[in-house]
Amino acid sequence: MITTARMGAVDRNAAALGVPQKQLMESSGNAVARVVREVASEGDSVTIVAGRGNNGGDALVAARFLDGYDLSIQLLGRPEAISTDIARENWEALEEAGYPCESVTDSAVLELGEPDVVVDAMLGTGISGELREPEASAARAINACDATVVSVDVPSGVDADTGDVPESAVEADRVVTFHDGKLGLAELDCEVRVEDIGIPAAAERYVGPGDLELGTPAPDAGTRVFVIGGGPYTGAPALSAQAALRAGAELSFLACPDSIGDVLAGYAEDLIVQAYDSDRLSPDEVDDLIETATKHDDVVVLGPGLGTADETLDAARTFLEEFEGPMVVDADALSIVPEVDTDATLVCTPNRKELAGMGGPELDDLEAGADEIEAFAADLGHVVMAKAEADVVSDGERTRISTRGTPGMVVGGTGDTLAGITAAFMGERDPLDAAAAAAYANGRAAERLEKGGGLLASDLLDELPGVIWGER
Numbered sequence: 001m002i003t004t005a006r007m008g009a010v011d012r013n014a015a016a017l018g019v020p021q022k023q024l025m026e027s028s029g030n031a032v033a034r035v036v037r038e039v040a041s042e043g044d045s046v047t048i049v050a051g052r053g054n055n056g057g058d059a060l061v062a063a064r065f066l067d068g069y070d071l072s073i074q075l076l077g078r079p080e081a082i083s084t085d086i087a088r089e090n091w092e093a094l095e096e097a098g099y100p101c102e103s104v105t106d107s108a109v110l111e112l113g114e115p116d117v118v119v120d121a122m123l124g125t126g127i128s129g130e131l132r133e134p135e136a137s138a139a140r141a142i143n144a145c146d147a148t149v150v151s152v153d154v155p156s157g158v159d160a161d162t163g164d165v166p167e168s169a170v171e172a173d174r175v176v177t178f179h180d181g182k183l184g185l186a187e188l189d190c191e192v193r194v195e196d197i198g199i200p201a202a203a204e205r206y207v208g209p210g211d212l213e214l215g216t217p218a219p220d221a222g223t224r225v226f227v228i229g230g231g232p233y234t235g236a237p238a239l240s241a242q243a244a245l246r247a248g249a250e251l252s253f254l255a256c257p258d259s260i261g262d263v264l265a266g267y268a269e270d271l272i273v274q275a276y277d278s279d280r281l282s283p284d285e286v287d288d289l290i291e292t293a294t295k296h297d298d299v300v301v302l303g304p305g306l307g308t309a310d311e312t313l314d315a316a317r318t319f320l321e322e323f324e325g326p327m328v329v330d331a332d333a334l335s336i337v338p339e340v341d342t343d344a345t346l347v348c349t350p351n352r353k354e355l356a357g358m359g360g361p362e363l364d365d366l367e368a369g370a371d372e373i374e375a376f377a378a379d380l381g382h383v384v385m386a387k388a389e390a391d392v393v394s395d396g397e398r399t400r401i402s403t404r405g406t407p408g409m410v411v412g413g414t415g416d417t418l419a420g421i422t423a424a425f426m427g428e429r430d431p432l433d434a435a436a437a438a439a440y441a442n443g444r445a446a447e448r449l450e451k452g453g454g455l456l457a458s459d460l461l462d463e464l465p466g467v468i469w470g471e472r
């Protein structure tokens with residue numbers, strides 16, 4: 001099963017891999033025609049009712065695969081109103097080649113007659129809410145006639161994600177949907193066929209620009225990130241907190257020992273430092289930290305630069321046990337995740353060594369070990385983003401790989417930026433989608449800098465907005 005948002009992301013990744021949407025539309029149209037051939041006999045009359053989006057475009061392609069039938073092609077609206085280039089090009093090709101095309105500009109004029117088959121291609125995944133005119137009248141006409149109704153992708157009007165069926169929706173006999181099943185089609189009383197349209201498996205497996213779009217909230221999402229880190233180290237928490245801002249967080253707070261508060265504040269005026277009265281994180285601070293994070297619906301980053309003092313790990317353990325919000329767990333805090341029972345929503349971001357230290361697989365090549373990482377994430381019950389040349393992100397059921405980045409990223413601190421970006425995205429996005437998008441953004445930032453060696457994690461910061469809002 002796939003959501004329509006994820007389907008859109010996979011489409012976009014396919015285009016980035018060199019398989020553009022128009023090619024997918026050709027496959028979709030072909031698949032629609034195959035189902036029409038199953039329900040119609042040679043010479044039967046087939047009426048295509050096409051909307052102005054790509055759902056209509058699929059059916060316009062199908063027309064070219066239906067020689068031998070008594071075809072009628074009705075476009076709902078004026079050709080100038082076709083909303084995508086690829087659908088318009090397919091319309092123009094039909095007109096040019098002399099197919100029986102009509103543009104219906106007044107819904108009352110949709111003359112269905114008594115066709116044997118109607119292809120319902122008014123609306124697919126682009127719909128929201130009850131059908132508007134002229135689609136609503138056209139749906140009534142389709143439902144009133146005796147024809148076998150073949151719906152393209154989804155019966156027009158039905159929400160492919162939720163399965164909501166508004167009163168005005170088309171009642172289909174058959175549905176041809178593409179690439180993968182849609183949750184919203186499961187309850188329908190008709191035959192649903194899932195057809196392969198030639199999307200490369202890599203478009204789902206490897207993160208691409210579609211994942212960036214899917215996992216990145218709008219720049220005004222208003223997410224607050226709360227980094228709990230520092231003590232023995234100062235750079236790591238500052239990088240996480242700054243990366244969160246560059247990735248669109250509205251505010252980035254840093255909770256740290258007061259011994260380093262001034263140092264952290266001195267790194268960047270954009271950070272809000274909340275120092276506690278101690279040399280390192282200890283259980284005494286946890287209640288306050290949870291109260292602050294919970295009150296403001298913060299996304300927490302726990303771990304960067306915390307160190308491994310016993311009392312610090314005790315504090316991290318208590319925090320995990322008691323916090324119930326979204327959080328990224330990185331670095332020194334990772335080792336305790338397997339021992340705690342938590343209601344928080346976690347993305348854990350171990351490198352190879354930390355992964356093994358958590359009881360996960362010992363791997364040289366993370367990509368080759370993706371199945372083992374998936375199994376580990378399933379056991380752990382949290383999203384795992386294992387980091388190396390390839391980053392492997394898994395929630396135990398879904399696994400995505402990012403091969404973006406450069407060898408220069410081995411430098412210290414690039415994991416800290418990744419944790420901050422992930423947190424900024426997690427405020428408004430599914431944790432797996434957020435983590436996958438963050439891996440892509442962090443890696444692309446390094447690629448854009450084109451440094452063979454000598455990359456600094458702090459170099460990535462300036463580059464992030466251009467990647468995130470320029471490439472999504």
Ligand SMILES: NC(=O)C1=CN([C@@H]2O[C@H](COP(=O)(O)OP(=O)(O)OC[C@H]3O[C@@H](n4cnc5c(N)ncnc54)[C@H](O)[C@@H]3O)[C@@H](O)[C@H]2O)[C@H](O)CC1
Binds near residue numbers: 051057058123130178
């Ligand atoms: N990988 C794939 O699955 C592929 C699917 N394809 C097909 O593309 C459609 C989705 O196309 P899109 O252009 O995004 O949207 P629609 O055609 O569904 O319609 C958009 C159109 O409809 C208007 N609209 C929205 N809500 C309503 C409403 N309630 N009443 C009337 N009109 C409405 C909106 O304004 C838009 O203009 C997918 O389903 C597949 O069929 C591709 O062919 C390739 C790959």
Ligand SMILES: [K+]
Binds near residue numbers: 055120123124151152
């Ligand atoms: K449809």
